[in-house]
Amino acid sequence: MDQGIRYPPNRVRDALHRxxxxxxxxxxxxxxxxxxxxxxxxxxxxPNPWSYEGSAYQNHKCGQALALIPQNAYGHVLExxxxxxxxxxxxxxxRDVREFIxxxxxxxxxxxxxxxCSRYENARFDADNIFSAHLPARFDLxxxxxxxxxxxxxxxxxxxxLTPKLSLRGRLLxxxxxxxxxxxxxxxxxSGDLSVLDELVxxxxxxxxxxxxxxxxx
Numbered sequence: 001m002d003q004g005i006r007y008p009p010n011r012v013r014d015a016l017h018r019x020x021x022x023x024x025x026x027x028x029x030x031x032x033x034x035x036x037x038x039x040x041x042x043x044x045x046x047p048n049p050w051s052y053e054g055s056a057y058q059n060h061k062c063g064q065a066l067a068l069i070p071q072n073a074y075g076h077v078l079e080x081x082x083x084x085x086x087x088x089x090x091x092x093x094x095r096d097v098r099e100f101i102x103x104x105x106x107x108x109x110x111x112x113x114x115x116x117c118s119r120y121e122n123a124r125f126d127a128d129n130i131f132s133a134h135l136p137a138r139f140d141l142x143x144x145x146x147x148x149x150x151x152x153x154x155x156x157x158x159x160x161x162l163t164p165k166l167s168l169r170g171r172l173l174x175x176x177x178x179x180x181x182x183x184x185x186x187x188x189x190x191s192g193d194l195s196v197l198d199e200l201v202x203x204x205x206x207x208x209x210x211x212x213x214x215x216x217x218x
Contacts, residue, residue: 025152044108052086081147085113145175172214181210
């Protein structure tokens with residue numbers, strides 16, 4: 001079995017997991033923030049909890065996501081839920097980025113992300129909840145990878161926060177498991193301001209996933 005997946009895919013277990021985080025969101029943002037900080041700080045007690053290091057599956061997924069990001073120059077880039085900076089490092093190495101900001105709710109993850117990407121002086125990593133983070137007004141690229149599962153009913157709130165922060169020609173990259181991604185990504189299309197510019201559904205034998213590139217079509 002690919003070491004990037006510690007257990008066989010199980011839709012029932014995944015569904016229960018999503019219900020749990022949906023219930024966590026119900027009492028309000030303060031309680032949700034507390035639970036998410038606790039959950040991810042415990043998760044990152046040990047490095048590499050998602051097996052981004054040494055996993056053929058995770059390496060493949062990152063490569064497929066990067067492939068959908070156009071080879072443009074990006075003035076400001078934001079990665080939401082950057083974790084330990086595995087995808088951040090590849091993005092900084094393979095794309096022309098002037099200023100990069102990675103945000104994650106786990107302080108432990110951010111410490112490792114800073115160390116991993118220390119050679120990139122244009123990269124900044126903040127341990128914060130994305131809803132309270134201090135961010136510039138506009139971004140040319142925003143990455144949201146494997147984050148929306150944990151927001152429960154707050155997915156539309158994240159869409160409402162991030163969409164206005166995209167520059168006129170900005171791009172938004174979403175990466176989540178398939179077919180769940182179809183529903184999760186819908187929140188970013190609901191306003192009608194963004195549309196799908198490119199999309200890849202990879203029916204990988206380990207766990208299928210979807211990469212969607214959204215923009216205003218300009």
